[in-house]
Amino acid sequence: MRWIVLVLPLCLLTVPAAAAEGDRKLNVVFILADDLGWGEVGAFGQERIPTPNLDRLAREGMRFTRHYSGAPVCAPSRCVLMTGKHLGHAEVRGNQQAKLKFPQFTEGQYPLSQQALSWPMLLKKAGYATGAMGKWGLGPVGSTGEPNRKGFDLFFGYNCQSVAHSYFPPHLWRNRERFVLNDPPIPGHLKKPEGEVKLEDYQGKQYAPKLMIAEAEKFIAAHAGGPFLLYLPFIEPHVSMQPPAESVNRFPKEWDTEVYRGENGYLPHPRPRAAYAAMISDLDSYVGRVLTALDLAGVSGRTLVVFSSDNGTTHDRPANPKLHVGGADPKFFNSTRDLRGFKGSVYEGGIRVPMIAKLPGKIMAGTVNETPGYFADWFPTLCDATGIEKPEGLDGESLWPALTDGTTHARTRPMVWVFPEYQGQVAVQIGDLKAVRTGLKTKKPGAWEVYDLVKDRGETKDIAGENATFIKEVESVLRREVDNNDVFPLTIPGINDSKS
Known part of the structure; x- marks a missing residue:
């Protein structure tokens, strides 16, 4: 009998662990806070509210101090984030309810179109498991903008921003299935002009945030083999x-000298300052749970974690000038530090947001970066991070070089905000200079204002009179970069008058 001996190369029989790990695709976790001010995180200067997990993220990653949201309010900011189109080109430029244009829907916001391309769609096409837990706001269930049609295998959370005004809502959504939570639910808006305000009067049975963070932990465990995208x-x-009361009770009773009765909207609260701090503290705890879940799954080393906020902290209302919308007190917490304006404004306090990114071995730990960037940049950045080819027509530019080499980069493209709400506003930032116009939907639109954000990030000194050439450059940018949008129209004097 003759024997045939096959000698196989060793490389066909074994794969070195390091090589196998290196061949695995990068996971992405993108965490987005809602109305979190630039100064409401310890790593960005917050002194009253402890945020140990976000501070840990900053120690282990990179903190960007000149990062901006896509818009000063929820839906358009998320549209810019998802599509890589700034507000001059974005389909969604305001918080319009879907039912105004599509009466068949009873909840949800104006939807992204079927043609709108999101980066989660590209990651899904590239083989990523894709999940989102939280608040959507870019199209009702059954519309062209629902999460399942914009790249997510699994969505669990609030489809509608208005429903998200209550933390004890009637339902959440699991993809296209209504997931009943509270019967009866707790409405997000009530007033109590007289009598005792009790915390327990506005608590229901099932607290939505606890369910959403638990779902996120399950998703990480289930997809540890990767690659996965998790949007939170x-x-x-x-x-x-x-x-919850236990979160509120972590903060000093001496903080609150008067109750909030709902006069500035939303719900009353007996301890509004403690309650606001508790929400940020709870948010920080969710970040900690995500980081722990990544550690337990053994994927922290190959997961890019990004944290930011959709816009600045909430603005004031005249009914109670001591407090802001919903009873928040940004002055007490120094929520914007020295920045001007709040949510709903294209001044720095409305759009400059905290941003932290972590990726061991790629992003240098404990670093601070002053590269100017905004939400339109995340589409090309995440394409570069995951090795996916960038589509044509994106407005942002990739932050990946700044993230990975640790140095501050100059922008080659202007940053643009065209915001038709809150009386109509527009802003353009080129280099260190920023131009702003407000009141565009009033009888007397404001003139151009110009600020040097390096010398004057609080926007206290208008230097428009010294920068006529810059204003002409800004106007040229707007003529080139602003499309008509019949759903969210805005006339910019001298720019698109003839097109409106």
Whole structure:
């Protein structure tokens, strides 16, 4: 009998562990806070509210100090984030309810179109498992903008921003299935002009945030083999203020000298300052649970974690000038530090947001980066991070070089905000200079204002009179970069008058 001996190369029989690990695709976790101010995180200067997990993320990653949201309010900011189109090109430029244009829907916001391309769609096409837990706001269930049609295998959370005003809502959505939570639910808006305000009067049976973070932990465990994308648009600290009593009681009783009765909207609360701090503290705890879940799954080393906020902290209302919308008190917490404006404004306090990114071995730990960037940049950045080819027509530019080499980069493209709400506003940032116009939907639109954000990030000194050439450059940018949008129209004097 003759024997045939096959000698196989060793490389066909064994694969070195390091090589196998290196061949695995990068996971992505993108965490988005709701109405979190630039100064409401310890790593960005917050002194009253402890945020140990976000501070850990900053120690283990990179903190960007000149990062901006896509818009000063929820839906358009998320549209810019998902599509890589700034507000001059974005389909969604305001918080319009879907039912105004599509009466068949009873909840949800104006939807992204079928043609709108999102980066989760590209990651899914590339073989990623894709999940989202939190608040959507870009199209009702059954519309062209629902999460399942924009790249997510699994969505669990609030489809509608208005439903998300309550932390004890009637339902959440699991993909296209209504997931009943509270019967009866707790409404997100009530007033109590007289009598005792009790925390327990505004608490229901099932607290939605606890369910959403638990779902996120399950997703990480289930997809540890990767690759996966996990998008976590949490609802904290957007009012109403309904955190559990145990969270509120962690903060000093001396903080609150008067109750909030709902006069500035949303729900009353006996301890509004403690409640607001509790929401941010709870948000921080969710970040900690995500980081722990990544560690337990053994995937922290190959997971890019990004944290930011959709816009600045909430603005004031005249009914109670001591407090802001929903009873929040940004002055007490120094929520914007020295920045001007709040949510709903294209001044820095409305759009400059905290941003932290972590990726061991790629992003240098404990670093601070002053590269100017905004939500339109995340589409090309995540394409570069995951090795996916970038589509044509994106407005942002990749932050990946700044993230991975640790140095501050100059932008080659202007940053643009065209915001038709809150009386109509527009802003353009080129280099260190930023131009702003407000009141565009009033009888007397404001003139151009110009600020040097390096010398004057608080926007206290208008230097428009010294920068006529810059204003002409800004106007040229707007003529080139602003498309008509019949759903969210805005006339910019001297720019698109003839097209409106």
